[in-house]
Amino acid sequence: MALTILQVAFPFAPVGPDAVGGAEQVLSMVERCLPRFGHRAIVLACEGSVTSGPLLPVALPPGPVTDAMQDAVHAAMRARIAEALRRHPIDLVHMHGIDFHRYLPPSGVPVLATLHLPPGWYPPEIFRLARPDTWLHAVSASQHRACPPCPTLLPPVENGVAVGALDRPLTRRRFALVLGRICPEKNQHAALEAGTRAGLPVLLGGQVFPYAVHEAYWRGTVLPCLTRPHRFLGPLGFARKRRLLNAARCLVSASIAPETSFAGGDGSDGLRHARGRLRLRRAGRYRRARRHRLPGARRDGDGGGDAGRGRALPRHHPPHRPAALLGRGDARGLCGRLWSPRETRQQPCGLTLPSRQSRRRPTCRRWSGCARTGRHCGERCPARRPSSRRPG
Known part of the structure; x- marks a missing residue:
């Protein structure tokens, strides 16, 4: 069944694919994707917003945002929402602003409010609204866990970026x-x-x-x-x-706010998702992450690297622990060994990563293996057998 959904943005920030705010970018992505599934999206946002479908603009008074200006804009939002409900067969009102409780529509149409910000930033009354058929949902599992008990809180729908x-x-x-x-x-x-x-x-x-x-x-x-x-x-x-x-x-992200989309204030969930996708990039070249596995970090449920596939690791290999459990000193040491620009670093399997100044290829492309076994044995061998190809 095709639905007509009214997307109500935070009234003080423009919506669009190039919007500065994350909530406005998410609303823009949802608005562009709904027609692909046969639904119709109508956006209610401030003037200057960019949408692919119908836009109901709200004019903002000039000058700084004060309490009196917010009251005037909230009254305009309530009037525009009522007008949209009269003119269009709205099946759902989807609200994205932190102040959505100030301009809720009258009962009779379902409302879904997405909580883009930390739960503590919202007034406590939004978790016990008297309006019927009003639902909330978070944008990450950690944000959902931080919400107080609420019968209208739906399972989280995680945010994402089209990377x-x-x-x-x-x-x-x-x-x-x-x-x-x-x-x-x-x-x-x-x-x-x-x-x-x-x-x-x-x-x-x-x-x-x-x-x-x-x-x-x-x-x-x-x-x-x-x-x-x-x-x-x-x-x-x-x-x-x-x-x-x-x-x-x-x-660089220096934020001191408990970021909801990066899975918690400590970033541990975000690091857990990201550590399996690490890539080392030097001089514009990508290298495979398996060969440059981050020592000291492993995926959930495995032993890290070859140990997770039933093969014994070399005795010099560092112990593998979840990346989220690494201390600050351990993390600093790992980053220093992997990304130091001044020294030549040697990894297992006879792979040497040259310094940034030399601009040389990894020696795994120029040497066929170690002199003792003729293959990459996983040990650091000082002697290597050169291949028939010229270096470079």
């Missing part, structure tokens, strides 16, 4: 990238200070929304840190964001 569209084979450049809203909880000034201490330029992409706290943080904390060689890029479109993500030395 395949972001992949481009570009050479890494010498800069770090920071993306997001400019606000105190995102802590961008800490990323800029870290780049200054490391001698690495930091490119900051994002937007300052007209909240008094955000503007004070921008003027008093972030701007003093934006000295050369750091740069502020403003809001980024998709093509520019993709180019920067592929060319950056690293992507």
Whole structure:
């Protein structure tokens, strides 16, 4: 059965594929995908939003966001929702804003509210709403566990990003990238200070929304840190964001907020999902993650590497533990061994990773194996038998 769904955005941030806010990007993805399944999507958002289907715009008064301005905008949202219910056969109202309880429609149509932010940031009354047929759902398992007991809380629907569209084979450049809203909880000034201490330029992409706290943080904390060689890029479109993500030395997240989509405030769930997808990338070349397995980390349910396939590991091989359980010192040591740019590092199977300055290929492509067994035996052998091909 085809449904008509009214997507109600947070009224103070524009919606679109290039939106700065994560909730606005998720709403944009949902709105574009619903017609593929035979449903119709209508979006209610502020002026300046970009949608693929019908848009019901809400005008924002000029100036900073104050309590009086919020009350006026919430009244306009209630009027626009009532108008949409009269003009269109709405089957479901899907709300995304942190203030959705301020402009709930009258009873008679089901409402689903997606909680994009930490549960503690919402008023407690949203978990005991008197309005019938009003449902909530979280965007990650850890956020769902953090919610108080609520009979209308549905199982979580995890957020995601279409990472395949972001992949481009570009050479890494010498800069770090920071993306997001400019606000105190995102802590961008800490990323800029870290780049200054490391001698690495930091490119900051994002937007300052007209909240008094955000503007004070921008003027008093972030701007003093934006000295050369750091740069502020403003809001980024998709093509520019993709180019920067592929060319950056690293992507920095200095957020001190309990990020819901990165699976918990400690990031352990996000690390657990990401550790099996680690890739080492040098001079724009990808190498297989199996051959460069992160020592000291394993997937859930296996012993890590060859041990999980029933083969004994060499006695020099480090013990494998879940990556989420590694201490700060262990993690720093592992990263130093894997990504140090100044020394030649040697891995099991006779594979040597040369330093960044030499720009040489891994020796596994130039040597056929160790001199003792004639194959990659998993041991560090000082003598190797050269292949018939010329090095290089």
